[in-house]
Amino acid sequence: MTVTEDYIDASGGDWDDVIEKAQATSAERLVVNMGPQHPSTHGVLRLILTLDGETCTEARVAIGYLHTGIEKNMEYRTWTQGTTFVTRMDYLTPLFNETAYCLAVEKLLGITERVPERASVIRVMMMELNRMASHFVAMATFGMELGATTVMTNGFREREMILDIFELVTGLRMNHAYVRPGGVAQDLPPGAVGQVRELLKEMPKRIQIMRKLLDENPVYLARTKDVAYLNLPGCMALGVTGPLLRASGLAFDLRKSKPYCGYEGYEFDVPVSDGGDVYARYRVRIAEMEESLKIIEQCLDKLGPGPVMIQDAKIGWPAKLALGPDGLGNSPDHIAHIMSSSMEALIHHFKLVTEGFRVPAGQAYAAVESAKGELGCYAVSDGGTRPHRVHFRDPSFTHLQAVAAMCEGGTVADVIAAVASIDPVMGGVDR
Amino acid sequence: MGLEEKLPSGIALTTVEQVVGLARKSSMWPATFGLACCAIEMMAVGGPHYDLARFGMEKFGATPRQADLMVVAGRVSQKMAPVLRQIYDQMPEPKWVIAMGVCASSGGMFNNYAIVQGVDHIVPVDIYLPGCPPRPEMFLDAVLKLHDKVQNTKLGAHRELEITEIEERMLRRSLPVVTRD
Amino acid sequence: MSEKERNEEAAELPEKQGRERLAAPVKRTGMFGGSTGGDTSGFGGLQVRGSAPANSPRPYTDPDDPRTADFDRVADDLEAALGEDAGAVERVEVALGELTFHVRREALLELARVLRDDPALRYELCTGVTGVHFPDDTGRELRAVYHFRSISHNSEIRVVTTCPDADPHVPSIVSVYPTNDWHEREAWDFFGIVFDGHPALTRIQMPDDWRGHPQRKDYPLGGIPVEYRGATVPPPDERRSYT
Numbered sequence: 001m002t003v004t005e006d007y008i009d010a011s012g013g014d015w016d017d018v019i020e021k022a023q024a025t026s027a028e029r030l031v032v033n034m035g036p037q038h039p040s041t042h043g044v045l046r047l048i049l050t051l052d053g054e055t056c057t058e059a060r061v062a063i064g065y066l067h068t069g070i071e072k073n074m075e076y077r078t079w080t081q082g083t084t085f086v087t088r089m090d091y092l093t094p095l096f097n098e099t100a101y102c103l104a105v106e107k108l109l110g111i112t113e114r115v116p117e118r119a120s121v122i123r124v125m126m127m128e129l130n131r132m133a134s135h136f137v138a139m140a141t142f143g144m145e146l147g148a149t150t151v152m153t154n155g156f157r158e159r160e161m162i163l164d165i166f167e168l169v170t171g172l173r174m175n176h177a178y179v180r181p182g183g184v185a186q187d188l189p190p191g192a193v194g195q196v197r198e199l200l201k202e203m204p205k206r207i208q209i210m211r212k213l214l215d216e217n218p219v220y221l222a223r224t225k226d227v228a229y230l231n232l233p234g235c236m237a238l239g240v241t242g243p244l245l246r247a248s249g250l251a252f253d254l255r256k257s258k259p260y261c262g263y264e265g266y267e268f269d270v271p272v273s274d275g276g277d278v279y280a281r282y283r284v285r286i287a288e289m290e291e292s293l294k295i296i297e298q299c300l301d302k303l304g305p306g307p308v309m310i311q312d313a314k315i316g317w318p319a320k321l322a323l324g325p326d327g328l329g330n331s332p333d334h335i336a337h338i339m340s341s342s343m344e345a346l347i348h349h350f351k352l353v354t355e356g357f358r359v360p361a362g363q364a365y366a367a368v369e370s371a372k373g374e375l376g377c378y379a380v381s382d383g384g385t386r387p388h389r390v391h392f393r394d395p396s397f398t399h400l401q402a403v404a405a406m407c408e409g410g411t412v413a414d415v416i417a418a419v420a421s422i423d424p425v426m427g428g429v430d431r
Numbered sequence: 432m433g434l435e436e437k438l439p440s441g442i443a444l445t446t447v448e449q450v451v452g453l454a455r456k457s458s459m460w461p462a463t464f465g466l467a468c469c470a471i472e473m474m475a476v477g478g479p480h481y482d483l484a485r486f487g488m489e490k491f492g493a494t495p496r497q498a499d500l501m502v503v504a505g506r507v508s509q510k511m512a513p514v515l516r517q518i519y520d521q522m523p524e525p526k527w528v529i530a531m532g533v534c535a536s537s538g539g540m541f542n543n544y545a546i547v548q549g550v551d552h553i554v555p556v557d558i559y560l561p562g563c564p565p566r567p568e569m570f571l572d573a574v575l576k577l578h579d580k581v582q583n584t585k586l587g588a589h590r591e592l593e594i595t596e597i598e599e600r601m602l603r604r605s606l607p608v609v610t611r612d
Numbered sequence: 613m614s615e616k617e618r619n620e621e622a623a624e625l626p627e628k629q630g631r632e633r634l635a636a637p638v639k640r641t642g643m644f645g646g647s648t649g650g651d652t653s654g655f656g657g658l659q660v661r662g663s664a665p666a667n668s669p670r671p672y673t674d675p676d677d678p679r680t681a682d683f684d685r686v687a688d689d690l691e692a693a694l695g696e697d698a699g700a701v702e703r704v705e706v707a708l709g710e711l712t713f714h715v716r717r718e719a720l721l722e723l724a725r726v727l728r729d730d731p732a733l734r735y736e737l738c739t740g741v742t743g744v745h746f747p748d749d750t751g752r753e754l755r756a757v758y759h760f761r762s763i764s765h766n767s768e769i770r771v772v773t774t775c776p777d778a779d780p781h782v783p784s785i786v787s788v789y790p791t792n793d794w795h796e797r798e799a800w801d802f803f804g805i806v807f808d809g810h811p812a813l814t815r816i817q818m819p820d821d822w823r824g825h826p827q828r829k830d831y832p833l834g835g836i837p838v839e840y841r842g843a844t845v846p847p848p849d850e851r852r853s854y855t
Contacts, residue, residue: 066467140474173472275535
């Protein structure tokens with residue numbers, strides 16, 4: 001603990017010492033360390049706040065407490081194995097990470113056009129479901145961090161419905177590795193479409209419950225209205241995209257401006273608000289969920305029969321998966337084929353699974369509109385079977401830089417609201 | 432049989448250890464130590480669908496000083512390791528640790544420069560919970576196993592004896608560690 | 613194609629594939645038990661040394677590829693906006709529907725300003741910078757890669773600048789694009805690229821006292837000991853034998 005002329009550092013040590021020193025000086029400013037283990041910082045985020053009474057005069061953000069080295073680790077695995085890693089970056093938007101990565105790899109391979117229609121539709125459907133799940137968690141954690149437990153329990157309850165679909169389709173609740181270069185890992189299982197239809201029927205009611213709880217709630221309004229304001233020039237300078245940018249009045253959405261996965265064929269609106277505050281961000285998010293429902297409905301209509309993996313034996317995964325008594329695994333038919341009837345198929349399977357496919361040398365950038373903003377994947381290949389470098393431009397990472405712009409001059413309680421409204425996921429920030 | 436036969440109804444006999452164990456396990460206060468993906472599943476366990484409150488554990492302590500269980504939910508980076516240990520040191524005795532997920536248990540798929548290869552290098556671990564991330568049901572199972580362990584923990588001289596016994600058993604075990612020249 | 617031709621072609625296929633494979637400058641580092649630093653996948657990997665297209669000729673717009681529709685316009689506008697500084701752009705690369713400008717590092721800051729301010733260009737959004745390490749590309753080992761996005765013109769470009777390992781300096785563009793603050797700190801942290809003019813170039817992801825820049829190619833993947841209060845746990849690849 002240090003005391004200088006004009007501030008008291010309370011970022012560690014014994015509170016008794018801090019109080020004693022504070023009484024001995026006339027300094028009013030207090031430096032408080034918040035995090036990286038703090039229930040209100042949205043994960044392992046560390047905030048260093050300079051307080052003048054209740055007012056936050058300086059907010060600094062320290063990150064890196066969840067740095068996982070995923071980008072480097074991917075250089076030691078095949079291109080296909082990469083999906084297993086990227087899905088664990090921003091763990092609340094796994095399907096967006098996978099899709100961004102696969103779009104970049106497909107661009108490098110030059111097979112963007114040859115990805116089957118059905119695979120693209122499934123990707124869009126899964127991404128939109130994921131968008132809703134992520135927004136529900138955003139609202140739930142916002143509630144939890146501000147002490148509104150009902151919001152939290154409601155948010156997690158609705159999210160479970162979506163996770164049930166994810167589990168049915170991909171086999172996992174999180175960290176799916178479902179989207180693969182060339183398509184998706186496997187076709188929708190029987191019953192999936194029905195379950196999505198159930199969700200489409202039920203979800204509008206659930207969103208309505210959320211709206212009833214929050215839209216006009218005086219306590220919620222008091223905590224969110226005119227809090228953590230960020231205007232459009234601020235957003236542009238700080239590279240802010242996604243719901244935060246749309247809450248500041250610009251209808252910029254990559255699904256509209258640079259469509260991918262066939263988004264140009266879907267009818268949906270881009271919700272915009274010009275409030276620029278925490279409440280506007282909430283309104284944009286909840287309106288986006290309603291738009292997602294529209295897109296999912298159109299997906300079900302578009303879902304025609306066909307393959308879900310590129311018809312190119314040099315790239316497409318050789319094995320089909322099948323559900324056995326002990327869970328999901330290689331299909332018995334495929335095992336029978338490679339083990340007893342075709343030596344070439346066995347060699348091919350072995351080579352593709354262990355060595356992987358070669359990707360022509362070059363570089364590609366693919367961006368998707370994730371639930372949080374522009375999620376970009378920059379992939380560099382040296383012509384081998386593994387990436388030379390993969391970098392993710394994660395929206396949360398960029399958005400956290402805006403904390404200082406949003407919080408300085410406000411009260412310390414609003415810092416929590418500001419961080420929660422950004423909805424950063426430290427897995428994506430630190431990678 | 433014995434004394435039990437002669438007791439009036441409404442009275443049961445047990446040991447002090449069992450009573451203390453029952454008290455300890457029935458109201459565990461976990462410290463929120465969500466790190467990564469597993470933290471979301473941990474929150475889902477706290478949510479209405481899985482409802483951790485059934486086991487008296489819904490009170491996630493905001494401060495480690497009022498917690499007796501640390502759930503290390505996620506990958507521990509080299510930068511987070513000292514923080515994690517400091518929080519563990521701040522928790523009052525007795526305290527328990529669940530390493531939730533493969534990353535916390537062994538480093539998992541992230542065998543690289545950034546991740547501590549198992550949180551047991553930093554703090555003692557009571558329960559290793561595999562999975563990436565473990566399902567909420569698995570987490571509940573780990574919690575119940577830990578409750579069982581807490582329930583049957585011995586006290587005082589018995590505990591010391593137990594520790595010595597375990598230590599001797601571990602020393603006799605052949606370790607897979609090899610030295611490189 | 614008749615059946616006979618198909619059969620002939622099929623018969624030649626293995627030979628043809630073999631020839632192609634021998635011709636490719638493949639670097640194999642062994643099958644299982646690869647010895648590259650800290651790799652625990654068990655497979656050594658395969659690298660094909662090939663050079664990417666160096667310099668694309670005009671016109672940049674390919675009428676058959678809608679993705680390239682505005683490339684000629686962007687290149688012309690940039691040339692006009694740079695004026696006599698047009699030599700700053702060393703070469704232009706058009707590949708995979710993406711437009712890349714390779715720029716001399718001295719001119720990067722001015723270029724960024726032009727990209728943002730020129731009304732014909734208006735790249736309002738910079739989506740950050742990342743480093744890429746090419747240890748074999750002598751004299752230009754480190755690359756700083758920037759992506760710019762124009763919302764006004766709905767356009768996307770990439771700017772690449774290089775610096776040698778011996779002199780890893782690139783000007784910072786934080787003064788033009790404040791969003792690059794953390795991105796440049798990350799590139800410094802992972803690759804050791806020094807961004808001159810950055811307001812506070814410190815480590816961001818790794819601990820402050822970390823040694824080395826972990827995402828460079830000469831840095832091992834694993835094998836870092838755990839240190840806590842003086843006690844050390846050996847790195848994972850030295851702890852137990854996998855054989």
